[in-house]
Amino acid sequence: MPNTIPHAMVSTGNEIFGHRVVRPLGIVRGITVRSRSVIGNLGAALQTLVGGNISIYTELCEKAREEAFELMLQHAAAIGANAVLAMRYDANDVAEGVTEVLAYGTAVQVEAVA
Numbered sequence: 231m232p233n234t235i236p237h238a239m240v241s242t243g244n245e246i247f248g249h250r251v252v253r254p255l256g257i258v259r260g261i262t263v264r265s266r267s268v269i270g271n272l273g274a275a276l277q278t279l280v281g282g283n284i285s286i287y288t289e290l291c292e293k294a295r296e297e298a299f300e301l302m303l304q305h306a307a308a309i310g311a312n313a314v315l316a317m318r319y320d321a322n323d324v325a326e327g328v329t330e331v332l333a334y335g336t337a338v339q340v341e342a343v344a
Contacts, residue, residue, distance in 0.1 A: 314335040318335065
C-alpha cells in the first residue's frame with residue numbers, strides 16, 4: 231500500500247485536537263470517475279419500484295467516496311503532509327450515468343502539543 235495518512239489525522243474542521251499546524255503545504259485532492267453498469271441500473275430500477283434505500287447506488291457512491299478519500303491521503307503523504315484539514319467531498323455528473331467524486335482538503339504538517 232502506498233504511503234498514506236491515518237484517517238484520524240483528517241478533519242473537516244481547521245484543526246486536529248491535541249495538535250498544532252507547523253507548516254501548511256497546500257491543497258490536495260483525490261478524484262475518481264465511476265459509471266453505473268447496465269445490470270446495476272436494472273437492479274436499481276427494480277429497487278425503486280419497492281421504494282426505500284437503493285442499495286446498489288448507495289454502495290457505488292460509498293466506494294467512489296472511499297477511493298477518492300484514499301487517493302487524497304496518498305497525495306497529501308506524497309508532498310510530506312501528516313494531516314489534512316478542511317476536508318470536503320464534491321460530486322458532479324460528467325456524462326449520462328458517469329459521476330466524478332472529488333475529495334479535497336488542505337495538506338499540513340502537524341505536531342502534538344504538550
